[in-house]
Amino acid sequence: LKGQVEVVEPLGLSTQFYVRLANQQICVFVMGRSNVKPGDEVRLAADPAALHLFDPASGARIG
Incomplete structure (x- = not known):
């Protein structure tokens, strides 16, 4: 799946970023x-x- 990064949040030991994928934002x-x-x-x-x-x-939650 290909998407574009919108936001990046460094969280110390991990990184969370939000990606626009098929008109939806996923974390x-x-x-x-x-x-x-x-x-x-x-x-x-x-x-x-x-x-x-x-x-x-x-x-x-559904899955």
């Missing part, structure tokens, strides 16, 4: 420091078993 959490910066294009892949999905209307 990416990685261990360690990242050299990603706003405006960068990134390619993402994930293990489906490790994803946490939430209903946008209710906020309830």
Whole structure:
């Protein structure tokens, strides 16, 4: 999946960044420091078993 980084938040031992992907903003959490910066294009892949999905209307976890 290819998206564009909008916001980067260094959090000490980890980094959280927000990526615009298919007209949706997703939050990416990685261990360690990242050299990603706003405006960068990134390619993402994930293990489906490790994803946490939430209903946008209710906020309830759906996966």
